[in-house]
Amino acid sequence: LLQDWRLFDHFQPARPALGMFGAEDYSHANALWADDNGDIFFNMRHLSALAKIKGDPLDPAFGEIIWRISGDPTELDFGMDFTMTSTAGGPVDFRQQHNPHLLPDGRLAVFDNRLTALETSRVLVMSLDENAMTLNIDEAYEMQTHCAFQGGAWHTPAGNPVGTCAPSGKAYEFAAGVYDQTVFEMEINCASGFDNYIPRYRPLDL
16 A cells, blocks of 8 residues: 545535435545546546546655536535536536546546436536636437446447446447437346346447
């Protein structure tokens, strides 16, 4: 163990937690992603927020928060350092998200679960300008279902976005730039009633 990092050292809850898990799972941190500089993207589902953290364990500044993003404009307790816009249409936000990671072109992909069953989940691709502190939703791919938890936002080797939903065992592939029409769909189930719950799909280059 070279270092450890505690969210409470950088952020204390402003109010009791809302939602099914209660205060004991206030942030529901569910993903880490390291960039080429070793800095860490840290995802917090229940806060609809993520942060970039200095990740070099030998750097005296290790653990400092470089910036904060709150995807839900009604939940800003964690803080928001960016101005968010969208050129893709749809809501200018993301909520209860999973699987943030950087694409080869430097943009940020994320699975936008959304809050209620009345909203369909999305795969988002966003541009971050860390000088101007702007965040734009460049692409927003609408899935045909609401994925309540454990979704994934990936891309095929050819660059097609793929949204995956563990509870339903479904995966949707889109053509790049075509937001509301799939080119491939897959669902895992068995006639015997065997549980189709699959935590993660991941496209492979075969």
